[in-house]
Amino acid sequence: MSPSTKYTEYDAYAADDAAEGRVFDAGGQDWDRIVKEAADAGEERLVVNMGPQHPSTHGVLRLVLTLDGETVTDCRVGIGYLHTGIEKNMEFRTWTQGTTFCTRMDYLAPIFNETAYCLGVERLLGITDAIPERAQIIRVMMMELNRISSHLVAIATFGLELGATTVMLNGFIEREYTLDLFEEITGLRMNMAYVRPGGVAQDLPSGAMSKLQDYLDRMPKRFRALRKLMDDNPVYKARTVDVAYLDLTGCMALGITGPVLRSTGLPWDLRKSQPYCGYETYDFEVATQTTSDVYGRYLVRMKEMEESLRIVEQCVERLQTVKGPVMIQDKKIGWPAQLAIGADGMGNSPRHIAHIMGTSMEALIHHFKLVTEGFRVPAGQAYAAIESPRGELGVHVVSDGGTRPYRVHFRDPSFTNLQATPAMAEGGMVADVIAAVASIDPVMGGVDR
Amino acid sequence: MSSHHPEQAAEQAADRLPEPAEDAPQEQPVARMGMFGARTTGDTSGYGGLVVRRRPKLSSERPYGGPEGAAEAGAFDAVADALESALPEFGDAVERVVADRGELTLHVRREHLVSVARALRDRPELRFELCSGVSGVHYPDDAGAELHAVYHLLSITHNRRIRLEASCPDADPHLPSLVEVYPTNDWHERETWDFFGIVFDGHPALTRIEMPDDWVGHPQRKDYPLGGIPVEYRGAEIPPPDERRSYV
Numbered sequence: 001m002s003p004s005t006k007y008t009e010y011d012a013y014a015a016d017d018a019a020e021g022r023v024f025d026a027g028g029q030d031w032d033r034i035v036k037e038a039a040d041a042g043e044e045r046l047v048v049n050m051g052p053q054h055p056s057t058h059g060v061l062r063l064v065l066t067l068d069g070e071t072v073t074d075c076r077v078g079i080g081y082l083h084t085g086i087e088k089n090m091e092f093r094t095w096t097q098g099t100t101f102c103t104r105m106d107y108l109a110p111i112f113n114e115t116a117y118c119l120g121v122e123r124l125l126g127i128t129d130a131i132p133e134r135a136q137i138i139r140v141m142m143m144e145l146n147r148i149s150s151h152l153v154a155i156a157t158f159g160l161e162l163g164a165t166t167v168m169l170n171g172f173i174e175r176e177y178t179l180d181l182f183e184e185i186t187g188l189r190m191n192m193a194y195v196r197p198g199g200v201a202q203d204l205p206s207g208a209m210s211k212l213q214d215y216l217d218r219m220p221k222r223f224r225a226l227r228k229l230m231d232d233n234p235v236y237k238a239r240t241v242d243v244a245y246l247d248l249t250g251c252m253a254l255g256i257t258g259p260v261l262r263s264t265g266l267p268w269d270l271r272k273s274q275p276y277c278g279y280e281t282y283d284f285e286v287a288t289q290t291t292s293d294v295y296g297r298y299l300v301r302m303k304e305m306e307e308s309l310r311i312v313e314q315c316v317e318r319l320q321t322v323k324g325p326v327m328i329q330d331k332k333i334g335w336p337a338q339l340a341i342g343a344d345g346m347g348n349s350p351r352h353i354a355h356i357m358g359t360s361m362e363a364l365i366h367h368f369k370l371v372t373e374g375f376r377v378p379a380g381q382a383y384a385a386i387e388s389p390r391g392e393l394g395v396h397v398v399s400d401g402g403t404r405p406y407r408v409h410f411r412d413p414s415f416t417n418l419q420a421t422p423a424m425a426e427g428g429m430v431a432d433v434i435a436a437v438a439s440i441d442p443v444m445g446g447v448d449r
Numbered sequence: 450m451s452s453h454h455p456e457q458a459a460e461q462a463a464d465r466l467p468e469p470a471e472d473a474p475q476e477q478p479v480a481r482m483g484m485f486g487a488r489t490t491g492d493t494s495g496y497g498g499l500v501v502r503r504r505p506k507l508s509s510e511r512p513y514g515g516p517e518g519a520a521e522a523g524a525f526d527a528v529a530d531a532l533e534s535a536l537p538e539f540g541d542a543v544e545r546v547v548a549d550r551g552e553l554t555l556h557v558r559r560e561h562l563v564s565v566a567r568a569l570r571d572r573p574e575l576r577f578e579l580c581s582g583v584s585g586v587h588y589p590d591d592a593g594a595e596l597h598a599v600y601h602l603l604s605i606t607h608n609r610r611i612r613l614e615a616s617c618p619d620a621d622p623h624l625p626s627l628v629e630v631y632p633t634n635d636w637h638e639r640e641t642w643d644f645f646g647i648v649f650d651g652h653p654a655l656t657r658i659e660m661p662d663d664w665v666g667h668p669q670r671k672d673y674p675l676g677g678i679p680v681e682y683r684g685a686e687i688p689p690p691d692e693r694r695s696y697v
Contacts, residue, residue: 083659085675088668092675123550252578255633266605273608380507382550383601383612385581396584396599407669409584411601416582419636448659 044068050433052081058157059444063421063433070429075422079415082448090408094374095121096335098405100193102395105410106446107190108153111146112388113446114195115139117408119276119384120397121197124377127328134319135199135326136278141212141315142185142194143277143386144308148219149178150389151301151308155226158298158438162239167229174222177215184211187347199327202339202347204319212316219309227302240295244424244436247292254423255416258391259304260440263289263296270387282311294439304389331366333375374403390414390441410449414442506545513548524609525553531574536565554612559624562615566630569602569611577602577611580627582637585645587670595619596647600627600634617647626651644669 038046051062062078086105090098102117103110122128152175159167179189185208186192186201194201230236246256248264261268267286271279287303289296327337336349356364379401385394391413398407417440424436515523525548532555533539542561547554557565569577581601589595594616603610617624626649627634638649639658646667649655657664666673677689 080657080659080661085668088675126550253632255579255582255631257579268605273605274610380549381552381554381586381599381612383552383581383610385601385610392581392603394581394601396601398586407584407586409586409599411581411584415636415640416633419633 045073048430052078058437058442061418061437061442061444061447063437065425065430065433067430070431072425072428072430072433075425075433077418077421079418079444079447082444084445084449086449087408087410090405092404094403095197095377095405096374098408099196100191102408102410103191103193104445105449106388106390106393106412106414106443108150108443109146109388109390109393109446110191111139111142111195112386112393113410114193115143115277116384116386116388116393116395116410117397118195118197119386120382120395120408121377123382123384124380124397124399125197125333126378127198127330127333130328130330131199132325132328133278134203134322134324135328137315137318137322138200138204138326139195139277140279140282141312141319142182142200144311144315145178145181147308147389148305148312149175149182151305152178154301154389154438154441155230155298158435158441159230159236161434161438162236164236167226170222170226170229174219174226177218181208181211181215184208196327196335196337198330198334199325199337201335202337203326209316209319212312216309216313216316220306223302223306223309230298231302237295239431239435240298240439241291241293243294243428243432244439245292246420246424250420250423254420256391256420258387258389258413258417259287259297259300260417260420261391262287262300264292265290270385270392274385276384276386282314284308284311294435297439332370335370376401376403377405385411388413390443390446391417410446412446412449414440414444414446415449418442418447507547507549508545509548513546513553516551518551519548524607525611528553528575528609528611531572532565532568535568535572535575536561538564552610552612554614556614556616559615559617562613563625563627563630565613566600566602566627569613570630575604576606577604577609579603579605580631580633583627583634583641585641585647585669587645587672589619589671591616593618596622596645598624598641598647622646623648623650625649626655628652643667646670 046067048065048067049062050065052060054061054063060081062081064076064078065072066074084104086101090101093101098117098121099114102113105113119128122131152171156168156171156175159165159171182192183189185204186194188194192201246254246260246264248261248266250256251261251264251266257268265288267288269286270276271284272286284307285303287300287307289299325337327334336352338351339347339349352367356367377399379399381396381398383394383396385392387393392411393413394411396407396409396411397405400406420440421433421437424440425433428436509519511526511529512522513519513525513529514521515525517523519525529546532543536542538561542558542565544556544558547556555565566580569575579602581603584599584601586597586599587595588597591597595618597614597616600613600615601610602613615624622645624647626638628638628649629651635653636658638652639655641647642649642652642655643657643659644667656662660668679689680687
């Protein structure tokens, strides 16, 4: 750094002062000076930019708060800092490659993104009933495991934002165990691209069932411990009970779904009301609360994790008896999915390779065309919606009959639910804004896509 | 196809989609040719011969059926009947109805979009309380209706879904805003404006939401390229990836 550079004298906002009133740059560490300046200015109304680099805003969310003392009188939400153009990119890749993109949207719930997209593509192809049962069971199991890991992060980070490191550590430890399962089954902890149009990418590896059993043995105790830590914790309840109230009318108008909607007492869960992937055959309850506040949403999430564990248990039971393929048997759509780890550590299907390389030139050509060019999807549009940890994750897929999507649009629940922030936060204390945003549990990767 | 090589032309001919029946109205015969921008014979991947034909505009006849199929009258007919009795201008407002793949689409003329949505929300036998937002689609070949806005409505009361589709020409990209009926569409309409350039008249604050405020163009349109845009960040301009310095 040259000696002439003095960052203390740098005032990037000098030009704005005249237009917008006095501007204080709170980027540095000298809080005493800022507080003194603000006090000297004697302004009643203070506009604060919370984010986009504020740790408690779940990524890059910007909240523009107008404060009167400690009361929030006006709240505006700015998003778009994590826009990656996933929907645009998907138009330039094949239908199968699309899972690799959309899995990265809501990075805490990758399996849900993939499944919603694949259900949409399968509806367009008209093969919804042709998906093998084992693939459906694996999808349900992975989704419920993913719901647990996502809710754990929601609860853990919420604890951290309220200042409770214990909650954070406890939640993240359990999430690690869940991600270990994902790694065992798919090879990756996040962004797996595991669910594919037609089924799943590969069958469970040999060691997975015992690991799943260990997980099922472990988690109930851990959920009880979390509940012991939080349910009746007076500090936690003081920060969450009756905070960020949003009733059913508000939820309907703002299009809110998921735990926030269920905390108003409406048992709306797409797994029950519009089942997909065979959810109607599983035994579970829809968690609801009637308090419409942050605490109610926490209880809904806790109960949902316990119910998810019940579903995973039923899946594990079924997987022991239901054998068979995990990818659609239509050779024009399905990739080889009975993979084995070879000496080089790569997942390959030795039988398939022997077939295409050794016996059939046509099979080789077909495989090459299927993988590089992809399959064609009949023209038309479809909408598939699933219950993600944050609410209704909808996907609108449009095909023009080609091997690439013509348009894919995701109705991400985080995006829609985040609109409720002003309704929850205005009129409350500035500290409750954190609780309000955390109870929505937005994931900015999903919001901005 | 523009191929002059007889061998490749034969290969391309074999690769084409089946010709549609002669009586099918073929408005724009070819919607897209080639893949990854390959136009010439230099392409060895086989993509160059890919021809995607445009499907004629669908229009379903009664009975519309329900999510299970259109064999007999079902939930979709109930929705259509209720809407018809609720709206005197039904014939005017709904251009065509499509029941496809267990989903019902009402193509609504833009002048009537708000009244249709209001009837769908308020009538007890319809009660589509929840709107799942707006999804824009750009059909550059659909002359006079290039830009489409697709709304997915959900009735929790009756556990049904339907889809509304409205369109506007590129030259006059205006649609009425549905925010007064479904406040949830606030951000969704901003997103569709941002990505497609559809102006939603009556929206309380139609500004960009995902792209920077001073962005030029609407990236999800088909005439907007993928990549190739230099990015400006704090005064420094970063060229697009294909124009950056190469270390090879």
